Amino acid sequence: MSETSESAITLTETAAGKIAELIGDSPEGEEQALRVAVRGGGCSGFQYALAFDTKGEDDHVFEHRGVSVIVDKVSMQFVFGSEVDYVDGLSGAGFQVNNPNVVAACGCGSSFQVKDEADSATATA
Numbered sequence: 001m002s003e004t005s006e007s008a009i010t011l012t013e014t015a016a017g018k019i020a021e022l023i024g025d026s027p028e029g030e031e032q033a034l035r036v037a038v039r040g041g042g043c044s045g046f047q048y049a050l051a052f053d054t055k056g057e058d059d060h061v062f063e064h065r066g067v068s069v070i071v072d073k074v075s076m077q078f079v080f081g082s083e084v085d086y087v088d089g090l091s092g093a094g095f096q097v098n099n100p101n102v103v104a105a106c107g108c109g110s111s112f113q114v115k116d117e118a119d120s121a122t123a124t125a
Contacts, residue, residue, distance in 0.1 A: 008062065008079070008082075009036055009062075009069055009071065009080075010064055011065050011069070012084070014087075015084045015085050018086040018095075019067045020066065020067055033052070033053065033054070033055065033067070033068035033069060033070045034084070035049075035069075035071070035072075036071050037049040037075045038075040038078040038079060046078065058072065059071065059072055078114050081100050082098060082099040082101070084098075101114045
């Protein structure tokens, strides 16, 4: 497990509060952190996977606004510089990732492409 001195992912005050609330309600809350990961899938190539989890051996771990955040090595390249927010609106409530690395997203907003992937897709087309 490696500690990252600079927050690779920031949290809005609203997101940090909601995470702290949800972790506080969990019996194993002290050991839990927000895991931000990227998985292949969706119509644009990648999807976010947010969950409460414990730290793994090869994870990057850092704290922002009093909340621990975990990012695995592979996902770090796709989410570095992102901000996690919690929105509660007419179309529902949930966590939202604002990622500056995204160059394209699907219409429903559940999947995305990053610059390197978009470049290789146009090169093979």
